[in-house]
Amino acid sequence: MNYSLFLKLVLAFSVLLSVAVFPATTAKSASLIIASVLSSDQPRYRNAHKAFVRAMAAKGYDQTTIELVTQIPNPDPISWSNAIRKFNAIGANIIVAFGAPAALAALQESHDIPIVFVDVYAPLETGIAKSLSAPGNNATGVSSKVPLSTLIKTAQEFKQFRQVGVLFTSREVGSVVQLKELKRLAAQNRFSVVESNVDSPAMLEQALSSLLPQVDLLYVTESSMVGRQIDKVIRRSMDHRVPIITQVPDGGERGALVSLEAHPGEMGHQAADLAAKVIAGRKPAIIPIVAPKKVDLIINMKTARALDLHVPIQVLNVATKIIK
The missing domain is CATH 3.40.50.2300 (Response regulator)
Incomplete structure (x- = not known):
């Protein structure tokens, strides 16, 4: 075979090979x-x-x-x-x-x-x-901001809660903002705030053991640390007969008494x-x-019954979703 023709064939084959092997790149x-x-x-x-x-x-x-x-x-x-x-x-x-x-x-x-x-x-x-x-x-x-005042007002329709516990995470700014908002609302609604910082999964158990015996309502902020263990938080709170309110999506479905959730x-x-x-x-x-x-005000009737809480008709009238 002619040497120059051989080189041309090798070059052509190399080009075809590169196209076949590397098209995705x-x-x-x-x-x-x-x-x-x-x-x-x-x-x-x-x-x-x-x-x-x-x-x-x-x-x-x-x-x-x-x-x-x-x-x-x-x-x-x-x-x-x-x-x-x-x-x-x-x-x-x-x-x-x-x-x-x-x-x-x-x-x-x-x-x-x-x-x-x-x-x-x-x-x-x-x-x-x-x-x-x-x-x-x-x-x-x-x-995703929805009014915390609406959440508090709805909770207070069940009964006048006096000691509200808060689970938050100090290094998550959204969670801290919610804590500050709750403190501003506390004076207007005549309740006190007991806060507990959860900066690691291990701190959650300590926080729950400290808060639940001294509060009659628990507010769960959007803390990632708390959110990843929300089922545990709800279970422990129910054991202490302390209802939960939250703005965290799926909170109502999982057992919070009242939740106000952006979709x-x-x-x-x-x-x-x-x-x-x-x-x-x-x-x-x-x-x-x-x-x-699309914002849902969710009332969990199962939780209300388990805690012997009467659900006022005005609450049912404003709820967009009721879990029976």
């Missing part, structure tokens, strides 16, 4: 990377994330057009920061942060990548946003709308923050 390098981080492994964040992915696919942004990267780190500041650093390293185009801790880590660790936050209780109070209409900070998102699925869809605007070129800093539209 070429496609990925040109794809849009959407990186999601969940503040903790809780149903509220998982459900919101699933809804976000489905809504993005419905808009034409599925795995054939974008690369989806998801991190669920341990619920601590170092792990949240490390997750965002990974997103920086892979060149993510958008960061979607579920929960205030992850959103704050994204703001601190990534200054150039647009951020869409989801299920953040108090974007202004936490410093994540400067205003609801023009959030700034290269971030926009979905607030995770709706928040996921709202986040997809915002992400699509960012992809289209809108600056997140000037995209208004979205408030929850």
